[in-house]
Amino acid sequence: MDRHNMSKFTLRWGILATGGIAESFSRDLTVNPETRNVNDIKHEIVAAASSSSADRASQFLKKVGAPSSAKGYGSYEELVADKDVDIIYVATPHSHHYQNAMLCLEGGKNVLCEKAFTVNAAQAKKLSEKAKEKNLFLMEAVWTRYFPLSIYVRDIITSGKIGKVHRTFADLSxxxxPEEAFDNSHRMVNPDLAGGALLDLGIYALTWVFQTLYHTQPESARKAPTVVSSLKKYPTGADEMTTMLLTFPRSEELGGDxxxxxxxxxxxxxxxxGKGSAGPAIRVQGDKGEIQVFHPAFRPSKTKLVLFDGTVEEKTFTQPGPGKGSGFYNGFGDDKNPEGEGHGMFWEADECAFALKEGRKEGKYEGLQESIVIMETMDEVRKQNGMTYPEKIETTKFPTQL
Ligand SMILES: NC(=O)c1ccc[n+]([C@@H]2O[C@H](COP(=O)([O-])OP(=O)(O)OC[C@H]3O[C@@H](n4cnc5c(N)ncnc54)[C@H](OP(=O)(O)O)[C@@H]3O)[C@@H](O)[C@H]2O)c1
Structure with missing residues (x-):
């Protein structure tokens, strides 16, 4: 290792589960941060665990290009016990996040946990309390919040360029x-795995509503919204379509509700x-104009600023990476991005490294309190519409065998 590298803060990752998103995330960890002008940190995959077998974990490590020294475990417990692991990325279905993240925290590990953070707010609160008790870092993996595009949109809002923001429309559909894409046991529709559009996709529509109407307010002025909602169930009992109308209380000085x-x-x-012809997926509207974001809400690359004074500014954001000719491909499932382009999950990984380097215990662009308020919002939507999940995945009892 040369002196230059030695001066970098290295975050040593353990990957908990070997499914689709674990693969995309891990591949992004192998991209040199210097390709995105991040020069003072490094990521290293030191281990992965599969609940089915150590062999599956080892195959996974090879597939994502982890160093040959990385260890493959056949149980999550072994991963948590690995002294070389600084932080664990939890990439199981939502139903399992609470049990898996609690296992990590109890074992003294920092945690980055996939969205939806938990099944309900009670579980999110317990995880937050445990992280505080153990003085550990804990963050919900809402990767989109850490994109340069999201930072740009939030800056547009806080700079006052579109005036006081009064309304945000956000859709992720x-x-x-579903009958063709998922069998009834698939995590997208299976209530046993906390399936349904709300927790898997609706969380991104809520992300845009919250990061434009809640996170961009002064911290002392952030207030939880009231909710009115409508939800259509799929035959499995999980939701296939959900609509939420949120009212954020705000002082007259800041613009009113x-x-x-x-x-x-x-x-x-x-x-x-697939070309954006139908218009934006997200519209953030102020009294001087609006900022639009185009589909998909989870990995957007295009914005449009339209002001009352006639200004129209379109911006495109590309994802950095090793570049053309590198042979590097990432994406999610069968959906591959162009050669050399990162998926964009490294931005949230960088945030974890910065936080641990600086001694912070929460994410900068979505702290635990905000994750909890969003879980409370989804709890309320489920309550208004009678959508419940099996008790064993709603419980805060730890450990519970799932
Ligand atoms: N940020 C994003 O863009 C994004 C995209 C997709 C998904 N996600 C989130 O990531 C999580 C995982 O989604 P995914 O698409 O990666 O799912 P997946 O492909 O089905 O993988 C889930 C993994 O969890 C483990 N697991 C443990 N118990 C399980 C059980 N009872 N049933 C199924 N899997 C079980 C399995 O790994 P082992 O056998 O190795 O233990 C499995 O491979 C979800 O919470 C989802 O919301 C995020």
Whole structure:
């Protein structure tokens, strides 16, 4: 190791689960941060665990390009016990996040936990309390919040460029016939795995509503919204379409109450032709103009600023990476990005490294309190519409065998 590298803060990752998103995230960890002008940290995958076998974990490590020294474990407990692991990325279905993240925290590990953070707010609160008790870092892996595009949109808002923001529309729908895409045991529709559009996709519509109407307010002025909602169930009992109308209480000085309209569905999409012809998926509206973000809400790359004074500014954000000719490919499932382009999950990983380097215990762009308020919002939507999950995945009892 040369002196230059020795001066870098290295974050040593353990990967808990070996499914689709664990693969995309891990591949992004192998990209040199210097390709995105991040020069003072490094990521290293030191281990992965599969609940099915050590062999599966080892195959996974090879597939994502982890160093040959990385260890493959056949149980999550062994990963948590590994002294070389600084932080664990939890990438199981939502139903399992509480049990898995609690296992990590109890074992003294920092945690980055996939969205939706937990099944309900009670579980999110317990995790937050445990992290505080153990003085550990804990963050919900809402990767989009750490994109340069999201930072740009939030800066547009806080700079006052579109005036006081009064309303945000945000949709994440995926234009998929669930009967054809998922069998009833699939995590997207299976209540045993906390399936449904709300927790899997609606969380991104809520992310945009919250990061434009809540996170961009002065901290002391952030107030939880009231919620009115409508939800359509799929035959499995999970939701296939959900619509939420949120009212954020705000002082007259800051602009008065603001409205957020967050929608999600399997069958429709805000981008039917895949070219943005149908318009933006997100519209953040102020009294001087609006900022628009184009589909998909989880990995957007295009914005449009339209002001009352006639200004129209379009911006495109590309994801950095090793570049053309590198042979590097990432994406999610069968959806591959162009050669050399990162998926964009490294931005949240960088935030974990910065936080641990600086001694912070929470994410900068979405702290635990905000994750809890969002879980409370989804709890309320489920309550208003009678959508419950099995008790064993709603419980805060730890450990519970799932
Ligand atoms: N940020 C994003 O863009 C994004 C995208 C997709 C998904 N996600 C989130 O990531 C999480 C995982 O999604 P995924 O698409 O990666 O799911 P997946 O492909 O089904 O993988 C889930 C993994 O969890 C482990 N697991 C443990 N118990 C399980 C059980 N009872 N049933 C199924 N899997 C079990 C399995 O790994 P082992 O056998 O190795 O233990 C499995 O491979 C979800 O919470 C989802 O919301 C995030």
């Amino acid at each position: 995926i234009g998929t016939l 603001a409205h957020g309209i967050a929608t999600t569905a399997f069958r429709t999409t805000p981008d039917p032709d």
